Amino acid sequence: MKKWICLLAALMLACPACTTAEEYAKFSRVAYGIFDTEIQLIGYTKDQNEFNQAADEVMAQLRDYHRIFDAYNSYPNLHNLWYVNAHAAKEPVEIPAPLFDLIVWCKEQWADGKEGANIAMGAVLSLWHDFRTAGIEDPLNAQLPPMAALEEAAQHTDFSKVILDHEKRTVYFADPLLKLDIGAVAKGYAADLAAASLMEKMPSFLLSLGGNVIAGEPPRDGRLHWGVSVQDPDDFSGMLEVLYVDQLTVVTSGDYWRYYTVDGERYHHIIDPATLMPARHIQAVTVVCESSLLADYLSTTLFLMPYEEGRALIEATEGAEAIWSLMDGTVLMSDGMAKYARSMGATSR
Amino acid sequence: MSKKNIFLILGVVIIACILIIVSQTTLLGKAPNGLVRIYISGQLHSQEELLMERDVAISQPDGKTNILHLMENGFYMKESTCITQQCIQQGQVTVDNYDKRALGTRVICAHNEVQVELVLTDRTPSPDLPDI
Numbered sequence: 001m002k003k004w005i006c007l008l009a010a011l012m013l014a015c016p017a018c019t020t021a022e023e024y025a026k027f028s029r030v031a032y033g034i035f036d037t038e039i040q041l042i043g044y045t046k047d048q049n050e051f052n053q054a055a056d057e058v059m060a061q062l063r064d065y066h067r068i069f070d071a072y073n074s075y076p077n078l079h080n081l082w083y084v085n086a087h088a089a090k091e092p093v094e095i096p097a098p099l100f101d102l103i104v105w106c107k108e109q110w111a112d113g114k115e116g117a118n119i120a121m122g123a124v125l126s127l128w129h130d131f132r133t134a135g136i137e138d139p140l141n142a143q144l145p146p147m148a149a150l151e152e153a154a155q156h157t158d159f160s161k162v163i164l165d166h167e168k169r170t171v172y173f174a175d176p177l178l179k180l181d182i183g184a185v186a187k188g189y190a191a192d193l194a195a196a197s198l199m200e201k202m203p204s205f206l207l208s209l210g211g212n213v214i215a216g217e218p219p220r221d222g223r224l225h226w227g228v229s230v231q232d233p234d235d236f237s238g239m240l241e242v243l244y245v246d247q248l249t250v251v252t253s254g255d256y257w258r259y260y261t262v263d264g265e266r267y268h269h270i271i272d273p274a275t276l277m278p279a280r281h282i283q284a285v286t287v288v289c290e291s292s293l294l295a296d297y298l299s300t301t302l303f304l305m306p307y308e309e310g311r312a313l314i315e316a317t318e319g320a321e322a323i324w325s326l327m328d329g330t331v332l333m334s335d336g337m338a339k340y341a342r343s344m345g346a347t348s349r
Numbered sequence: 350m351s352k353k354n355i356f357l358i359l360g361v362v363i364i365a366c367i368l369i370i371v372s373q374t375t376l377l378g379k380a381p382n383g384l385v386r387i388y389i390s391g392q393l394h395s396q397e398e399l400l401m402e403r404d405v406a407i408s409q410p411d412g413k414t415n416i417l418h419l420m421e422n423g424f425y426m427k428e429s430t431c432i433t434q435q436c437i438q439q440g441q442v443t444v445d446n447y448d449k450r451a452l453g454t455r456v457i458c459a460h461n462e463v464q465v466e467l468v469l470t471d472r473t474p475s476p477d478l479p480d481i
Contacts, residue, residue, distance in 0.1 A: 030391040032462040042480055136432055208481045219480070227479035231451040237440040239451040242479045348477050 024220035037210030044220035122179025188296025254284030431460035
């Protein structure tokens, strides 16, 4: 009798573990128009309603962040990045907490003396943005921004001229021609904020904002990790690698997504502050770490430096790993990336 | 006309009819190699079976148009009104190559908010395929 009771108790204890995967189903949603990219959310919930509720909330949240971080459009009663660039040289502008916190974080990185993406380069980047947009719309008449104009704009990229008041949550530009461009970090920060909210509603999720992917708890289908593909920069549809991750973020910066062509040559959107031209050190770099904001910042920063310098930076950054695609097609990865990479034997289980 | 010729003509006609009927029946009864689901702005727009080569026009009220080319074993985006033409550069998705593509079973035209997905009807994808 005792034997049977023990067996029954063991079965009851084992039961929840056996049925966990069966109780959950996989759902997904795709949305457009947020951060000018495709947003994809995959999640495991017990039913469609539970997924819809979590997806509705996170898409609404991402739409709000898109408006706050938007440098090209104004919205009623919102002091977003466009408003800051238009008014912060006249007087201090009170801004929403997510925008203020993001600027503070970026200024801290800059003040630490770390080499990296400078969000005060807006004057230079907006010139490139205007010429790229015109060139995409009218490819036959595509032109490069004049170097004289770029050099003049580069005189107004000093981050120390961005004055922040933490008590009043205001930003003021001491240089009237300075502009902020948070394209290198905005999606990463929004992904972190959205992920924090998803962890409460639907912990088993995978959220993609274009090249920024953030994974929650493992998929509830028996697998231990989510699979995230890394695009081959030489083949638009090809796959360079698959990374198996959970509760981590995977962010890629590359020369193949946003670009335009002038006289047969491609000019992408990641501009080297040293040359004021698109950086030409590597083709792409993918960063894996816990924070999507840090991964976004690091991927842009690594893209702006030669592989050797980037490798040293990654080795000095705890918890961050990277894969580089060099200009000659060579693929290299940091030592710790092997545990995530399919090519090194990693799997989803 | 001799009896022999009449029989010959009748024979040819009957064989032709049998061939037509057999080919029609085979095509109609043929199981599709997969399904293609077309989404516009995240909503399911239509579903097509992979049986034979043909073009499918995906037209939206605002003038955005994509021409999808279906094959027996997959599909590709043939034309698009989008500015970047990146959906065309994404190439073919087939039952044989989906596990080697960065976008897996999908082709995305972000500008036109169109997503086309290959649904495999006769196999369970490997758990090691990427989710995204």
